[in-house]
Amino acid sequence: MDMLIGGKHISSEDKIEVINPYNDDVIDTIPIAHRQTAQLAIEEANKAKTSLTEMSAFKISNKLYNVVSKLKDKREEFAESLTLEVGKPINESLVELDRSIETLKLAAEEAKRIYGESIPLDAGLNGKGFFAFTQKIPLGVVCAITPFNYPLNLTIHKIAPAIACKNTVIVKPPTEAPLTVMKFCELLNEEFPDGVVNVITGYGSEIGDYLVCSSDVDKISFTGSVTTGLMISQKAGMKKVTLELGGNDPMIVLNDADIDKAVKGVINGAFLNAGQVCMGVKRIIVEEDIADIFVEKLINETQKIIMGNPSDTKTTLGTLISKKAAIQVEETVNNACKSGAKILIGGERDGAFYQATVIDNVTPDMDLVKNETFGPIAPIIHVHDVDEAIQVANATEYGLQAGVFTNDYAKAMKCANQIEAGTVFINKQSTFRTDNMPFGGFKNSGVGKEGIKYAVDEMTKTKLIGLNLR
Ligand code: NAP
Numbered sequence: 165m166d167m168l169i170g171g172k173h174i175s176s177e178d179k180i181e182v183i184n185p186y187n188d189d190v191i192d193t194i195p196i197a198h199r200q201t202a203q204l205a206i207e208e209a210n211k212a213k214t215s216l217t218e219m220s221a222f223k224i225s226n227k228l229y230n231v232v233s234k235l236k237d238k239r240e241e242f243a244e245s246l247t248l249e250v251g252k253p254i255n256e257s258l259v260e261l262d263r264s265i266e267t268l269k270l271a272a273e274e275a276k277r278i279y280g281e282s283i284p285l286d287a288g289l290n291g292k293g294f295f296a297f298t299q300k301i302p303l304g305v306v307c308a309i310t311p312f313n314y315p316l317n318l319t320i321h322k323i324a325p326a327i328a329c330k331n332t333v334i335v336k337p338p339t340e341a342p343l344t345v346m347k348f349c350e351l352l353n354e355e356f357p358d359g360v361v362n363v364i365t366g367y368g369s370e371i372g373d374y375l376v377c378s379s380d381v382d383k384i385s386f387t388g389s390v391t392t393g394l395m396i397s398q399k400a401g402m403k404k405v406t407l408e409l410g411g412n413d414p415m416i417v418l419n420d421a422d423i424d425k426a427v428k429g430v431i432n433g434a435f436l437n438a439g440q441v442c443m444g445v446k447r448i449i450v451e452e453d454i455a456d457i458f459v460e461k462l463i464n465e466t467q468k469i470i471m472g473n474p475s476d477t478k479t480t481l482g483t484l485i486s487k488k489a490a491i492q493v494e495e496t497v498n499n500a501c502k503s504g505a506k507i508l509i510g511g512e513r514d515g516a517f518y519q520a521t522v523i524d525n526v527t528p529d530m531d532l533v534k535n536e537t538f539g540p541i542a543p544i545i546h547v548h549d550v551d552e553a554i555q556v557a558n559a560t561e562y563g564l565q566a567g568v569f570t571n572d573y574a575k576a577m578k579c580a581n582q583i584e585a586g587t588v589f590i591n592k593q594s595t596f597r598t599d600n601m602p603f604g605g606f607k608n609s610g611v612g613k614e615g616i617k618y619a620v621d622e623m624t625k626t627k628l629i630g631l632n633l634r
Contacts, residue, residue: 171358
């Protein structure tokens with residue numbers, strides 16, 4: 165597929181192959197853009213700004229609704245496209261499509277709700293006779309840089325609110341899974357003036373870096389790893405930055421919990437998208453006295469997972485994004501085992517597949533749980549009480565989301581108050597998000613929030629207009 169810049173399709177001599185991780189087939193190729201093309205995208209996005217600021221909110225909302233209809237019509241086609249490039253089971257891709265449609269709809273609604281407030285200046289010293297109001301105005305050009313694991317919905321979480329509040333956009337999709345996003349941008353481009361949506365492909369380390377450093381880009385909205393996020397925050401200068409970064413989410417299971425519910429939470433939270441989920445369950449912290457029964461039930465449920473062809477509707481575990489990623493997970497698990505962890509089920513790799521794996525005897529100092537392991541792993545850490553559980557939960561540089569399973573409301577609230585994370589769910593695993601909620605982590609998991617209304621806040625600036633009525 166070609167890039168889309170200023171409404172034109174642009175290619176380059178150098179190409180990257182997009183590989184299906186299930187069978188190594190080449191699905192398509194994308195151009196490798198360099199700095200010159202990134203500069204062109206910046207110029208086109210800047211040129212298109214007035215075409216959007218002069219458009220009414222009514223019209224923008226309607227146009228976004230038109231894209232909602234188009235995306236609904238292409239639901240199955242786009243889901244298949246996601247499955248081919250990411251290797252996720254087709255049923256999970258369909259869920260990503262449903263969420264993408266919902267996210268876009270939320271932006272179409274929000275486009276009509278972007279306004280400031282009236283400010284009583286006469287409440288301030290010497291303010292008598294003055295009146296003021298604020299307006300939320302667009303930043304200008306928003307650059308969206310996105311990861312491979314939920315490429316479509318995570319990109320829509322940036323593009324849709326950006327356009328809803330009248331910013332033009334440059335999208336840099338993930339090199340490993342760019343195609344579905346590129347197809348989606350074509351749908352947007354059919355509705356909006358040329359240059360409102362631009363897509364540039366190539367290596368993030370070159371063109372991503374150029375976009376981040378440019379003073380003609382007004383905002384970087386990035387989702388990806390902590391390493392890249394930290395680099396971006398150091399280079400972005402004065403422009404606004406939102407960073408949605410990695411997670412290492414804990415699930416605490418206390419001894420009064422509904423164990424079946426907690427086990428279901430692990431199955432849905434640790435193995436979804438082969439564990440490549442920022443808010444996936446990464447550390448299962450279980451009170452010692454229920455650990456045996458919990459583990460027994462978890463093994464029984466893990467046995468039911470069907471690993472196989474991601475396009476088969478019966479499959480519940482697909483591949484990782486690449487064989488390289490699966491080897492990395494394999495090595496991390498093997499290192500944990502050398503330090504005393506014990507695989508209870510799973511632990512085998514086949515190409516880009518890695519089995520759903522439950523590992524016991526895990527200690528907080530193991531790399532497996534100290535850092536984000538992006539694979540279908542359920543590591544179990546035993547603790548003696550709620551205080552130790554909270555201490556282990558917080559013993560990480562990450563703070564995205566957390567889940568706590570207990571029927572004791574005092575303990576639930578203690579966990580909710582003391583866990584350092586952007587979200588704490590009680591009796592639900594961390595792997596849960598509705599697309600309207602404020603989403604974003606603490607600590608190294610990021611800066612800023614997404615969830616359409618919250619993203620709009622971060623993609624506008626507030627101007628005050630004051631009137632002297634004396
Ligand atoms: P990544 O390696 O950081 O890549 C993310 C994006 O950044 C890609 O488009 C990449 O381009 C680009 N990039 C790479 N180097 C860059 C640079 N120097 N400057 C600007 N852009 C650059 O992350 P990933 O492996 O794709 O995604 C997995 C990570 O994302 C995990 O840590 C996961 O937890 C996190 N994540 C967070 C959230 C959240 O909402 N908090 C959601 C999903 C995923 P290339 O592809 O060309 O390298």
